[in-house]
Amino acid sequence: MFEQTQIQEFKEAFTIMDQNRDGFIDKNDLRDTFAALGRVNVKNEEIDEMLKEAPGPINFTVFLTMFGEKLKGADPEETILNAFKVFDPEGKGVLKADYVREMLTTQAERFSKEEMDQMFAAFPPDVTGNLDYKNLVHIITHGEEKD
């Protein structure tokens, strides 16, 4: 399923996620990982759900099967830009921050308030309340802009 090199990479990612370094990812590790990603108030039920997916304690092999997919690759810039353009049919390149908030927090895999705030903290809208999504996509895809 995975090449040797990929497996090595995942192994490293696993080690990073295994915060208490005991060779298993447990509830606390999962919770900490979520918290680190901005989802501070993950419900117990949700974590339990994820753990239930696994046949046993999540060691590296289980991790590979469960999360391997999620660790692979990134979507190309075009794809993400097109996704944003769905909400910007006139192609202005900017979107009202409030609209973005509504769009991302009320449907699909909803962002929590904290996640949304985090995004706007990292990519602040301008004084007129517009989010330059082209810039956002560019930065995330290509790394940091030179200050």
Place this chain on the structure above:
Amino acid sequence: MGSGTSTQHHFAFQNAEKAFKAAALIQRWYRRYMARLEMRRHCTWRIFQSIEYAGQQDQVKLHDFFSYLVDHFTPSSNHERDFLDRMFTEDRFPQDSEMEKFGDYESIEVPDNYTGPRLSFPLLPDHATALVEAFRLKQQLHARYVLNLLHETRKHLIQLPNINRVSTCYSEEITVCGDLHGQLDDLIFIFHKNGLPSPERAYVFNGDFVDRGKDSVEILMVLFAFMLVYPKEFHLNRGNHEDHLVNLRYGFTKEVMHKYKTHGKKILKILKDVFCWLPLATLVDEKVLILHGGVSDMTDLELLAKLDRHKIVSTMRHKTRKENGKQVKKEEANQKSSAGRPTPWFLPQSRSLPASPLRLGSLQAHRAGRSSSIPCGAPRDAKELARQVRRSVDLELDRCRQQAGFPVSRGKEEASLCTPEADSGAEEPLEPTQEEWRQVVDILWSDPMAQEGCKANTVRGGGCYFGPNVTERLLQKYNLQFLIRSHECKPEGYEFCHSRKVLTIFSASNYYEVGSNRGAYVKLGPALTPYIVQYQANKVTHMLTMRQRISRVEESALRALREKLFAHSSDLLGEFKKHDADKTGLITLSDWAEAVESVLHLGLPWRMLRPQLVNSSTDNTLEYKSWLEDLAKEQLNRENIQSSLLETLYRNRSNLETIFRIIDRDHSGFISLDEFRHTWKLFSSHMNISITDDCICDLARSIDFNKDGHIDINEFLEAFRLVEQSCSEGNASDCPQTTNTN
């Protein structure tokens, strides 16, 4: 309903579906980005930590090396003897009367135009407060007051027990702070945010006040001042950095000598004593134990309370005596069982093991990311071990001697360097017992781990890793509720572990780099519920977004990592070649990761870091020679020195500097060419560094700029860009003195 509306509905429905899918895509994509960012943050953290701990290991190796020379080396000529005498003879244990002399400050004149803070004793609260304010304004305390304060501090500390007791009956709240490491801004911030110490506001500072940061002196002055003003409410615990040998390496010694050129030596001498008198732990309401490092499965609070803490001069190097109190004769030392004595790291046996046998299985399990270069093996038969140790040491030392140009010894090992005349006439037992020393090392150096059990802390080279069961047992044995310790930097400034029975508190924010971590302190009220306050004492970090902060710290970590890689270029080349049997000049990226880890032993996720360290690689392979050359180009800017020599010196610069300061016992700032050459030869042959004789001679001579046969430490280090920026530049602006305060 005509086709129009249904088309509209259809269109609307399609739109909604599209919007749904688009939103899902964006959410997933952004969350993956956040995950990668978090990964980077963890990686960066690991880089800093592993480099820090590797440095500590080095330090321990160095001192073990010196210890063994002292204990086993027989100088075979007067020349050799004198030379090593200079390096190794410990000062006589200072008598009280001598201490009086060292603390002699009354003869020191304070010039009239001195505008810094003044102290008079007994100290009043206002004095202490004024001191904080003066330091905030970047003033420097005159040496006379420094010595006076240290003198009074010592008098006070002598009366204190090893384990201080504090009660929330008297002070309603108790604030516990962790490592400060010379970062005065953090201390000032804590006092600003939490309030100055007072009878109602007790403070406990849990060690590691000095080293690394640039204001260790000022921190000590403030802490000691408040301790004298509020002796019942203000408490200090000793940390592993309150140790003159550690200070040689990590910057405190340098800072003192730099700020106090005339009286620095005196100050350092009395400080060495003051550090030994610092209490070892603090107990709150008999329920919360506060100590710097941690505990081991052998930790005995009764023994710790009874022992003479003053005799533990340094946890880095020790001479210990037998239980019956006689001074160890060197012959006895050589025949005595080695179980429990530390074996030298350069021998193929293990380092000193804790009483419980090492479980090799758990060692592997634990090693997620923390590798150690010290091999561990099972303990063997004691006598056999002793014999092997002795034989190996003999051989090893002979080899060193030969390479260093000393005549090879003939004859038996016997009493060595601590020459009889160095011992004082009185026959008082000067050393702690092995057990006492161990107890103190354990509480100053240990770290908690997630697994059950207790094993040697090979990463730091001292103390142990203790598991939740060890904590539980200790808490139960002494009827305690939880432990507060410091010693480890944490991204959030604090961390609970062992089911919240152990709290790590670390008060030096931005410890590795601006933006690397927050600092924190914890408050305890009568209910003893910990209340944590976090901060980051640097305005700049508040302006940065998280990704910018992460980038910045990451860049710093990567720079440090690239330096380390460069410093091992030759070894790396050798390792790469092994993976390139066909001599194509290429290796796979996977092999690259393996090779790098096998050389550096840092336990880092190399595959994840690879994109940051290897610029160009086509189809999964790397031209390793040109990669190494690129690394070198970044680091080298001097063409007149061979790159391999520079690389070697660069790698060992901390050791070099430490050796320098050890040789320069009187802190004059100079060592002779000969001393430098001989020391370096001994050391380098031991560390298996091959440098030709000529190279070293040339090097030494070229550094001796004024050709007077002496090397100025700072000039030497400067010549190789080895002096840390903080001490070499900017001091003129930091201390705008018109008067001479030193």
